[in-house]
Amino acid sequence: MIRFYKKRYVFIGISLAIMLIGIIAGFVNGIDLAIDFKGGAVFRYNFTGEINTEEADRVISEALGRNVSCLVTSDLATQTQRLVINVAGNEGISSQDQEKLDQVLKETFADNELELYNSTVVLPYFGKRFFRECLTAVFISFVLIVLYVWLRFRKIGGLSAGVMALVALIHDVLVVFIAFIVFKIPLDENFIAAALTIIGFSINDTIVIYDRIRENASIMKKASFEELVDTSITQSITRSVNTNLATFASITIVYIFAQIYDISSIRSFALPMMFGIISGCYSTICLAGPLWVMWKNYQKSHRKVKKA
Amino acid sequence: MSRLQRSKVTFFVIALIVALLAYITFASPTITIANKAITFKGVSHMRYGIDIRGGVEAIFRPSDKSITPTSDQLDSARRIIEQRLDSQNIYDRTVTVEPETGSIVVRFPWKSDDTDFNPQKAITELGETARLTFRDPDGNVIVDGKNVVSSVPSYDQQTLTYVVELEFDSEGAQAFSEATGRLVGQNIGIYMDENLIRNPVVQTQITDGRALITGMTDREDAKQLADKIRAGALPFSLVSENHSIITPTLGSGALDVMVKAGFLAFILVCLFMLLYYRLPGFVACIALTLQAVGQLLALSMPQFTLTLPGIAAVILSIGMGVDANIIVSERIKEELNSGKPLNTAISSGFHRAFSSVFDGNVTVIIVAVILWIFGSGAMDSFAYSLLTGVALNFLAGVTASRLMISSLSRFSFLRNPALYGARRAAK
Secondary structure, eight states: OOOOOOGGGHHHHHHHHHHHHHHHHHHHHHHOOHHHHOOOOEEEEESSSSOOOOHHHHHHHHTTTTTTTEEEEOTTTTOOOEEEEESSSSSOOHHHHHHHHHHHHHTGGGGGOOOOEEEEOOOHHHHHHHHHHHHHHHHHHHHHHHHHHHHGGGGGTTHHHHHHHHHHHHHHHHHHHHHHHTTTBBOOOHHHHHHHHHHHHHHHHHHHHHHHHHHHHOOOTTOHHOOOOOHHHHHHHHHHHHHHHHHHHHHHHHHHHHHHHOOHHHHHHHHHHHHHHHHHIIIIIIIHHHHHHHHHHHHHHHHHHHOO | HHHHHSSSSHHHHHHHHHHHHHHHHHOOOOEEEEEEEEOOGGGGGBOOHHHHHHHEEEEHHHHHTTOOOOHHHHHHHHHHHHHHHHHTTOOOOEEEETTTTTTTEEEEEOOOOTOOOOOHHHHHHHHHHEEEEOTTTTTOOEEEEEEEEEEEEEEEETTTEEEEEEOOOOOHHHHHHHHHHHHHTOEEEEEEETTEEEEEBBEEEEESSSEEEESSSHHHHHHHHHHHHHHTTTTSSSSEEEEEEEEEHHHHHHHHHHHHHHHHHHHHHHHHHHHHOOOOOHHHHHHHHEEEHHHHHHHHHOOOOOEEEHHHHHHHHHHHOOOOOOOOHHHHHHHHHTTHHHHHHHHHHHHHHHHHHHHHHHHHOOOOOHHHHHHEEEHHHHHHHHHHHHHHIIIIIIIIIIHHOOOOOSGGGGGGGGGGSSOOOOO
């Protein structure tokens, strides 16, 4: 049996340290909402040869009457060069203006075979609404998950189990969030997809352990909460490690491919997922279980005091 | 234990079904039954969202921000946009109206063979004010859509046919009177932009600005024409300041990466299961194939749109499938190690694993349903993939696995507990 409960303060310390890193990174890097949520415009063009980004800045700013910043990226697999144009401000851009931009760019850099790769233009209003919808969905699913765990795990104290599962869930979503901040990935629709996927994995992980605790609770009637939880986690640790190893490896493969082919939409989704999976496994074993024991022990001592 | 589980044949039947489904998924065969060709829509028929295959998504609103369009006006605008897409042969699109925000959302794919396509221009043109004109046979404009005061379908009691009643303003009435006087017996063409939508014959001169267009086939026909004419009188033009354009190269690149990575990950997971869990691992590989293939068919058969978030959900549900198989394999191993005979170990292993697989999947269903209700467009694909994935989890990871393992354990050479990962030798 591995004594997880004994090391609980170490685990809580580690998690708090990660959160602290997140807060510091938030101040240093800033929280970068992608235009999906805050509104704005980004254009990407493939090109050949060389492009002076300062000149590009200048001609586009003139054509649109708004400041832009250009940068050049390239992808590892095909060596395609790409000009990324960020338009300052959160406002959208009309398709007429976009046509103007297209025209001016192709005239100025006529020899560079510019070709539109993708463009995203979002009005702040629609971005905010999308963000709000996503948050509502996440919040309501949290509430329902707690209710469901409460109902299904009444044998081991229902509410306490539900709340601790929620703590683990929030922990994992925060880790995904911190991964976005630390790696300076703008928060976009992918963040929502990654967070939701991690919520799914994480709650499943926690429930597998709870299920074991529930089962053992009826076998080990005389055991303390600490013993009960440590035994249950130890019994299912091979499963926890193997499952998470398999999913972690799969997502890592996706990430490596996305990195090689420079598909930013997939890369920015896979990297935070990798951290989320590790966090999901960790939070279940090291947080949800031990925290639940702490709650139960507190309850027990409290009741004794009341009786006395 | 049921008869199905006792039979040695069961395993081969399931393996055959999985192989058949895999064949359907990847080969999309066409079969002929009673002279009717039926094509099974496999992965090659998969309908991808524009984030994967490339395309345009644009939200249109009136260019004059002070206008709040009524839902009638929005409907007219939608009809115009649809008509314009029709005339460009873009049929595979969605156009939806959002009355609360006074906007129209248009999504259409970008065909990869269409190199001349200019998406910015297409968006601009879709939003331009529709120009409805009445023209004489030489193509000269008689009156304009803006001169139309009303256009309603009605039923003519004298001729017992459906008609469209038009009313022009005074300027329109005058021009119309002049033209109808000149063109009795000839046609006046009704054009939407440059498309001729109707070409009625002038029967008499119309002086009071009230015209009847006869010859409608039914009520629906009359209503449609009336709507179109009214749409031509749309008092605002639409602009899109919220649009995204994804080239087919970006889209197919993303898909390529996902498919390659997915295959590699799948093979690695199967190898891991096989080496670590042996017989249950082998069964898990078949169950996972069933799950993956079932997931793809669940998307491609009803032609449900698969987006990038949808692929995330596919990863999640296959991950849950791997988990279900690992939980079961671990449980069987544990039961064997605690000294139970093989048959008991298998059935109690599945029995004990079930409650955790069940609860884990139900919570994921909760997340999926909430997303379905509260999420917008792109998230639908996530929710749908997750729901079908969870259903397949029960079917493949629990039921099919159980039948297969029980069936295989009937073969005497497959009864060595070491094949199930147990530490002790057979008793």
